[in-house]
Amino acid sequence: MHVLVIEDEPKVAQALMQGLESENYQVSLSVTGEEGYFLATTQAFDLIILDLMLPGRDGLDILTALRQQECQTPVLVLTAKDAIEDRVIGLDTGADDYLVKPFAFPELLARIRALTRRGRPEQALRLKIADLEMDCVTRKVARKGQDIELTAKEFQLLEYLLRHQGHVVSREMLGRDVWEAVDRATPLDNVIDVHIARLRQKVDAPFKKKLLKTIRGMGFVLKEGEV
Numbered sequence: 001m002h003v004l005v006i007e008d009e010p011k012v013a014q015a016l017m018q019g020l021e022s023e024n025y026q027v028s029l030s031v032t033g034e035e036g037y038f039l040a041t042t043q044a045f046d047l048i049i050l051d052l053m054l055p056g057r058d059g060l061d062i063l064t065a066l067r068q069q070e071c072q073t074p075v076l077v078l079t080a081k082d083a084i085e086d087r088v089i090g091l092d093t094g095a096d097d098y099l100v101k102p103f104a105f106p107e108l109l110a111r112i113r114a115l116t117r118r119g120r121p122e123q124a125l126r127l128k129i130a131d132l133e134m135d136c137v138t139r140k141v142a143r144k145g146q147d148i149e150l151t152a153k154e155f156q157l158l159e160y161l162l163r164h165q166g167h168v169v170s171r172e173m174l175g176r177d178v179w180e181a182v183d184r185a186t187p188l189d190n191v192i193d194v195h196i197a198r199l200r201q202k203v204d205a206p207f208k209k210k211l212l213k214t215i216r217g218m219g220f221v222l223k224e225g226e227v
Contacts, residue, residue, distance in 0.1 A: 001046040001116065002026045006036030006062070007078065008054050012101070016049065019105050033057030040066060042168050042218070044177060045073050047112060050095075052079040060093055067094035069166070074115045078103075127162040130211060130224050132203060134162055143203060153178075154199050161212070161222040170219035196220060 003020055007013040008031045020027045028043070030036035033054035040048060040062070048066075052059035063075060077098040091098065097111050127134040132143045139155060141148045150158065160178050161169060175181045175188040196212070204210050213221050 002028070002044070003112075004028050004030065004036070004039055004043075004045045004048045006030045006033065006040075006048065006054065006059070007051045008032065009051070012051075012078075015105075016108075019108075023109065033059070033062055037062045037065065040071070040073070041069070042170060043173055044164075047115060048073055048075045050075055050077050052077060060089065063093045063095060076108075076111060076115060127159065129162060129165050129222055130209060131207075132162075132211060134159060141203070143207060146206075148202050150199075150202065153195060154202070157195055157199055158203065161220065165222045168215050168219050168221045173219070 003025050005013060005016050005020070005027055007016060007029070010031075013029055013031060017027045017029050028039055028045070030039055033056045036050070036054070037057060039045075050059045050063060054062075059077060059079075063077070066073070066075070074096045075094065077095040078101060079098060080101045096115055099108060099111065125136045127136065132141075134141050134155075136159065141150055141155065141158065157174070157178055160174065171187075171189050171192050174192050179188055179191070181188055196214075200212050204212050209224070211222055211224065213223060215221055
């Protein structure tokens with residue numbers, strides 16, 4: 001499991017990272033709200049552990065923005081506030097669970113296990129952006145009613161982009177989630193770029209409206225309009 005920890009207190013942050021890594025979780029750590037929000041919207045995580053009191057951008061603001069963008073990643077909120085009203089606000093904003101500081105690490109692990117047991121929401125079987133449509137059951141792709149023939153890897157790549165539409169997808173994410181290359185010695189950047197170019201020729205080149213965009217230094221995004 002890949003866990004994002006957004007926590008600005010150094011001791012708490014390091015304790016969380018070391019404790020979770022000792023339990024074989026992969027951990028990404030952010031100590032500011034802005035950085036945490038950026039990571040949450042540009043990478044794929046199985047769980048987000050979110051402190052409410054953060055410098056720059058607080059946890060409730062991050063949580064609100066994530067849920068407005070239909071991010072379904074489970075969020076476990078950490079807070080020093082123990083008033084019932086604060087807990088209710090957090091849960092109503094979209095948190096899946098909360099822990100009040102200070103907390104026992106075994107309880108955190110138990111809550112993580114409970115959240116992950118719920119599983120992810122059922123994935124949509126039909127995906128669409130503008131006039132581009134994908135049927136994940138029949139594995140058919142069409143734009144403006146015209147069938148588009150894709151290789152197996154191109155289909156997998158487009159499905160990933162469709163499921164993350166509106167969000168920048170990095171080459172690292174594609175390498176990990178589409179090519180499933182975790183400990184590869186050489187980067188997959190050239191391979192990914194070649195597949196992106198081929199996909200763009202099929203789904204974008206014949207049509208006036210361009211959907212697949214390259215964000216220099218960051219990755220790719222499937223999006224209507226300007227980025």
